[in-house]
Amino acid sequence: METFKDAxxxxxxxxxxxxxxxxxxxxxxxxKLFNQAxxxxxxxxxxxxxxxxxxxxxxxxxxxxxSHFSIHTWPEYGYxxxxxxxxxxxxxxxxxxxxxxxxxxxxxxxxxxxxxxxxLPQFQKK
Amino acid sequence: METFKDAxxxxxxxxxxxxxxxxxxxxxxxxKLFNQAxxxxxxxxxxxxxxxxxxxxxxxxxxxxxSHFSIHTWPEYGYxxxxxxxxxxxxxxxxxxxxxxxxxxxxxxxxxxxxxxxxLPQFQKK
Numbered sequence: 658m659e660t661f662k663d664a665x666x667x668x669x670x671x672x673x674x675x676x677x678x679x680x681x682x683x684x685x686x687x688x689k690l691f692n693q694a695x696x697x698x699x700x701x702x703x704x705x706x707x708x709x710x711x712x713x714x715x716x717x718x719x720x721x722x723x724s725h726f727s728i729h730t731w732p733e734y735g736y737x738x739x740x741x742x743x744x745x746x747x748x749x750x751x752x753x754x755x756x757x758x759x760x761x762x763x764x765x766x767x768x769x770x771x772x773x774x775x776x777l778p779q780f781q782k783k
Numbered sequence: 784m785e786t787f788k789d790a791x792x793x794x795x796x797x798x799x800x801x802x803x804x805x806x807x808x809x810x811x812x813x814x815k816l817f818n819q820a821x822x823x824x825x826x827x828x829x830x831x832x833x834x835x836x837x838x839x840x841x842x843x844x845x846x847x848x849x850s851h852f853s854i855h856t857w858p859e860y861g862y863x864x865x866x867x868x869x870x871x872x873x874x875x876x877x878x879x880x881x882x883x884x885x886x887x888x889x890x891x892x893x894x895x896x897x898x899x900x901x902x903l904p905q906f907q908k909k
Contacts, residue, residue: 665857666864670897676901706832706846716851718844720832724855725844729868731791738792738899742855742864767901771796773864774857776891779810 661746666724671739671749673757675764681730681737684709684717690760691719692725692745698753700726700743710758724747742773791900792850795876797865799883801890807856807863810835810843816886817845817852824879826869826888849874863887868899870887 661667680686688707695702700721709716711772713733724742731737739757741750753767758766787793814833821828826847833843837876839859845852850868857863860903865883884892900906 665860665862666855668796668864668909669865670899672900672902674902679906689897691866692898697855703811703834703842704832706830708829708843710848716829716846718846718851718853720834720842720844722836724842725853727844727851727868729792729870734900734903736791736900737792738868738902740794740866740868742853742866744855746843747830768904770895771895774798774862775859776798777862 658745660744664772664776665777666742666744667745668771668773669741669768670753670771671766671768672760673737673739673761673763674735676735676761678732678735678736679719680761681735682713682715682732683717684715687715687717687728691717694753694756695719695726696754698749700748727773728755745772784871785873786823786870790898790907791903792870794869794897796897796901797880797892797894799863799865799887799889799892800861802861802863802887804861806887807861808841808858810841813841813843813854816883817843817854820882821845821847821852822880826874833883836865841902852879874895876894878887
């Protein structure tokens with residue numbers, strides 16, 4: 658498998674604000690959405706696990722060969738916290754990010770990227 | 784449920800270096816370890832999903848009422864990338880972090896904490 662040159666993995670933390678609250682409260686919809694987002698990114702899906710909470714909210718994870726996608730929602734605030742962890746530069750997380758933003762009708766969204774495993778000797782500058 | 788005052792969730796990204804490589808390659812061990820770590824943190828477990836990779840490595844997630852714990856391992860480098868996402872100040876992620884470090888025999892480990900959902904109006908300074 659192809660690897661990153663500067664880290665073992667990239668961990669993308671994405672914030673989706675001003676989403677459609679009904680969608681954020683629909684765990685079945687979110688499970689389909691995240692499986693489809695993983696396909697859009699070119700990831701290989703190994704399994705997924707979603708839960709609906711009472712009175713509102715949902716959590717879920719898709720485990721992929723390249724690592725994972727997760728979501729936790731607060732429908733009462735129109736907000737979803739998402740992360741994508743990938744160990745493969747061939748996984749297009751930006752496509753998944755844009756796909757999710759569109760499907761949740763998010764009017765305001767952003768992400769940051771954290772490099773993981775960077776203290777290993779192979780990533781230290783000589 | 785009690786909530787944080789400055790964010791909807793706390794996302795802890797933990798790096799475990801110089802671990803026992805045999806343990807990092809044992810998905811069954813890791814699944815038991817992470818379920819136990821969730822209990823140590825006082826979290827409520829909803830389910831877990833772990834996979835062993837070929838030739839080496841493992842990935843897994845424990846979904847908890849408070850959000851999730853995940854791990855991705857690189858036994859060949861003695862490294863594990865872990866994250867804890869929690870929406871509850873009552874979940875003791877530091878205890879889980881220390882428990883995992885000890886059980887993986889990690890000689891070098893660190894974590895950072897990211898606040899999530901902080902652009903919501905209730906977290907803006909007046």
